[in-house]
Amino acid sequence: MADDLAKKGLEVRTALFGEKAAVAGNEYLKQFDEGFATFLNDQLFGGIWGRPGLPTKIRSLITMTALMALGRGPELRLHMRGALNIGVTKEEIKEMIIHISQYSGVPTAVEAIRAFREVTEPRKG
Amino acid sequence: MADDLAKKGLEVRTALFGEKAAVAGNEYLKQFDEGFATFLNDQLFGGIWGRPGLPTKIRSLITMTALMALGRGPELRLHMRGALNIGVTKEEIKEMIIHISQYSGVPTAVEAIRAFREVTEPRKG
Amino acid sequence: MADDLAKKGLEVRTALFGEKAAVAGNEYLKQFDEGFATFLNDQLFGGIWGRPGLPTKIRSLITMTALMALGRGPELRLHMRGALNIGVTKEEIKEMIIHISQYSGVPTAVEAIRAFREVTEPRKG
Amino acid sequence: MADDLAKKGLEVRTALFGEKAAVAGNEYLKQFDEGFATFLNDQLFGGIWGRPGLPTKIRSLITMTALMALGRGPELRLHMRGALNIGVTKEEIKEMIIHISQYSGVPTAVEAIRAFREVTEPRKG
């Protein structure tokens, strides 16, 4: 069963962040601490994201909601990219930002809009 | 258009909290400040909850998410009742709590479980 | 100079909370820890509240603002009573609540309104 | 009346941020979402900042207080610039930072001092 969680965790992370980033992210965490990397992959992404009670898109949407409400900028950008990868639409993210502005305050929305633009706009080059 | 928002706001609040509580809630806020009561009904519930970009059930779910993450106990209870009234299932609320525990910390989940039990258990009498 | 701060601290706390509560509050803190009670009276109320750069009423208003924004219910009630004692008006507190609702979220305003009503309404009995 | 709020909102934003930044800020928000840009201009800056119950300087001071207490760095910088534009003095901002350090913790003051220096010091060049 530990193997199932590990597999499921990698699967969820790959769907969200792409195969390359999923592997790199895990390596980064393993360099910090092997046990914590396993915990996050197996328990968080395998065990919790993998529960059947809510579809992954909804999990993605509520994850972004919590990250915006708590003002966790870098993680919010990461999960916005993840959300778009699994088919959450730009419109849905936008609506979430506007709705939650009234629950965690307009400044958290302004920060989320900044993140949204960085994530959705074509890079200049 | 101000009339439309007022009507829509009352409609959303009635669906969430029931007619009696929707009216009483508005009266309570009007006693505090007429303008702020109008703002909350028209702009928040009419204007924002009423936007077409996300279904009301999803708005309810992300509202509870923000309230749990920010540790707003009384408001969380209110919106859990609202969620059940518009057809969000107990299972969905439960899944949200478990999922978000990893984003805002286990103590916010323990508090949300307390709220969940108060809201879902038959009152002793 | 330590004596000056002690005197000023007692003075500020008496103006805010009344003589009886100022003394009782200090006793309560001294039972917890003598040094911390002295720190709060001398440094916080004497040293910081006593600085000339902002009038006490403005200090009271920004204190309530921080307490509301951070969701510190019991302390907010205490400082609302203090504010009214030194001449901050109900209207000013009300305006602060409505204004800050957009910066820390509507749920913090709902909690502050609850506090406001408890503090300003004549007790039933 | 919607027109009045729109006009008042632009007026308040112009006083705070200057005409150029007020217009640019609105454009930026409109590109994100037309409705939300209107909400912020009309309801927040026109409707709430425009209420007569508190002078604009006090509104500016309590806005900075909430932003500091909640650790909203970029917005704090923006509103510090706004505060100086409408005549809040450096001394008053400084006093607010020192006072609030005891309510939201010294680290929020250290961050606010960083913002204060960026906003008040002549740019090197």
Added chain:
Amino acid sequence: MADDLAKKGLEVRTALFGEKAAVAGNEYLKQFDEGFATFLNDQLFGGIWGRPGLPTKIRSLITMTALMALGRGPELRLHMRGALNIGVTKEEIKEMIIHISQYSGVPTAVEAIRAFREVTEPRKG
């Protein structure tokens, strides 16, 4: 290995909260959700509290620190009781509260003092 974590988790929870409360707490969580109860016992108390890198007393002290800083009142009371059960002294808890007051603000200390008194004072009866 899952069995080891389960056993370790129960052991840690029993040391902290006593056998009766450890079992009752688990039952309460299982009624909410079997999988989440297992997660908390096995992963949080068995897997994380059971890691060798920090002694349990230090884990208890930093847990109380986080709970105080984040304003999680009921959980703080629970872990204060747990701390005293495993030999953290009243003096150490007191020092933590005074120290952290400067990092999360005096109001979080006032709330923690309230919790401290409830937990350490002989009940009236």
Added chain:
Amino acid sequence: MADDLAKKGLEVRTALFGEKAAVAGNEYLKQFDEGFATFLNDQLFGGIWGRPGLPTKIRSLITMTALMALGRGPELRLHMRGALNIGVTKEEIKEMIIHISQYSGVPTAVEAIRAFREVTEPRKG
């Protein structure tokens, strides 16, 4: 006694941040406000860090805990450097991060890991 606190404060700050940074930090704060610089040196570092009830290493560990839980990135980096200077080990900081992830949420741990790597990795150059 004020002199004792001043001396003790400088001593604590020197142990944590090194003599050069301790002096520079004080100068920086004095340029902001003389009185607040004195308050932080004498009362916070001299008076509170200097209390005998907890060893400095434990004070350092709980300070980092609060900074991580509250998401205060720059201050967390500063105190991680301080912790290593007074003999807190990398392993202990790592354990604190992993432990607290369950109390303030995984995103605060991810941010703390970022800080940990910046502070502990040899600079490229």
